[in-house]
Amino acid sequence: MRLLVIEDEIELAALIRAALEQAGFAADHAGTALAAASHLGATSYDAAILDLGLPDSDGFLLLRQLRRQNTSLPVLILTARDSPEDRVTGLDSGADDYLIKPFHMPELIARIRALLRRPNAALGIRLTLGNLVLDTASRQTLIAGANAHLTLRETTMLELLLRDQGKVVAREKLENRLYSFDSELGSNALEVLIHRLRRRLQDSGANITIHTVRGVGYLMAESN
């Protein structure tokens, strides 16, 4: 995975490259829009991290130019500007994500991973959290190495929560998936299923917790 870091602040660029390389990515650096354009023309990149305030051009212009060339290169905008106008312009000009400076490196790495995963999310991958591993291709869940024998519905709920681990998953999203199994569900079907999943996880000794965010949805995180 090769990434291009377009950032005029040399020190910050060096730190980002170091963090990306630590995370297993290869990273190049371009300090100007011109340098970025020549890098992008010469090499094929998997994603780009774009600073908006470049010395020779506005990052938005570079992004629009990129999108006009019809590339689907995932772009994460890194910027100090957080006014609503800037955010709207950024997403309108075709950015895939938007991160405000200052930021934490793990957050940047996580977002880059999410961007790279986005187009082929349906492919079989192993989702892990704590001592739990879900193989999305074989639909098998291992907890501390042992098969947890979850039902199809439980596995589907677990997969949705695992894909967005650490984040709130809206109950509407979970319910919609449940309806794809059975269109005639009671009003508390989701609660019942989550309750069952919690007990299974607990019984199997999983060190993860499904938190209820009342009125909004559920959040899965490692137990602390």
Next chain:
Amino acid sequence: MLLAPAEKQWSLAFRLAWRMSLLMFGAIALAAAAIAWGSISTLRGLDDAALQQQVHIVAANLPAGDTPFSLPPAITLPFQNSDGDNFFIVYGPNRNLLATSDATQEEEAAIFVPRPFRQGFFRIPVLARHPHGMIGYALPAGRNWVIVLQGREQSSVLTASLMSSFFAGSVWFLMPIGFAAMLVSVLTLHRGLRPIMRVSATAATIGAQPGIRLPLTGLPREVTPLVEAVNEALTRLEQTIATQRRFMAEAAHGLRTPLAVLTARLDFLDPPHASALRQDADRMSRLVGQLLSMARLESLPLSVDSPVDLRAAAVEVITTLAPIAVQRGIDLALLGAGSPGPIQGNHDAIVLALTNLVENALNYAPHGSAVEIILETPARILVRDSGPGIPPQDIARLLQPFQRGATAAAGGAGLGLAIVSRIAAAHGGTIQAKNRPAGGCVFTLTFPSAAA
């Protein structure tokens, strides 16, 4: 903004109609007076000419001599038939009466005839049968004098009869013309002002988006300078805002870049040493973010004219902050089954306000307690916690910038609630803080509902 109807303001149309009607009545009165004056003097002139003619006729038919005599009926009859309105007197050389057509009135009038006789007109102020007097003409005929007298009608009576015929005849077409003129001018004014109404409507739509100018097309020339001046003022205002926006962007970049470098460096340090430093850097980042938000709210207009779904805003805030709540063992929840209708506002600003309120509550809420966002119709969001509550002496100054309560958690800058207050005000809404009887406090963000 422009031409807003104020109390007790006269409309131009009303003023014009009022003055036009005054003018019309004035013109009609003047015309009537001129006609009356002209007619009366013409009538008088005619009367005088007739009088002289009568005197000459009588004089031409006088017999010679200075003894009393009678005149032929062809002369006397018209006088006698005038019912006392006209009569003649003939005096001899010694002023002795020679003949008259009306002996009774002659006796009465004799004393008023000026002596010595002089050719010409004279007046008799009043007689029994002529309360408005008579006019006479004296003419020498040989050694005798012929006098003819004629009753004079009072000018007011004449005027009254003239006026009644004038009003009966002329006013019927003068009045409609006057009204038509009034109507035409009011309509002209109304049509002339219509472009101004259009300009007002455009002016009313001017919000935070730049580039809107008041239309000059179709405007009466008298108003163009005003509209042009307003447009120039708008241009200057937009330039100021653009400068301010650029400055804010520069400030954000200038403040955040070194913080970003610092944060990135700290992320490479080992956790035991770095965690305290990271907290400091995060605190500074938060402060910079809040200062920038506050400065932006103070110096730039907030556009509040898009539909905002308050439930969606609340869900967004909870989704963002739930991981922090989970980490701190706080139950963050959204309550309120009903969904308030969409309000006119700014989604990002409302999310920022609500984020500040919830972050604030999370900072005070003890482990194991709940922070609840409650949606109420028509357009109200409550944020409720079970923390220590607000000391009564702090409630009043809670919403001022840089005011931190005695119980404030570490890491705050005292800007969060001031930002919420600015955002509420920009929406025409309010923010209210109250302690709950059961402990903790509740912040109520109220927006004007779409129906209002």
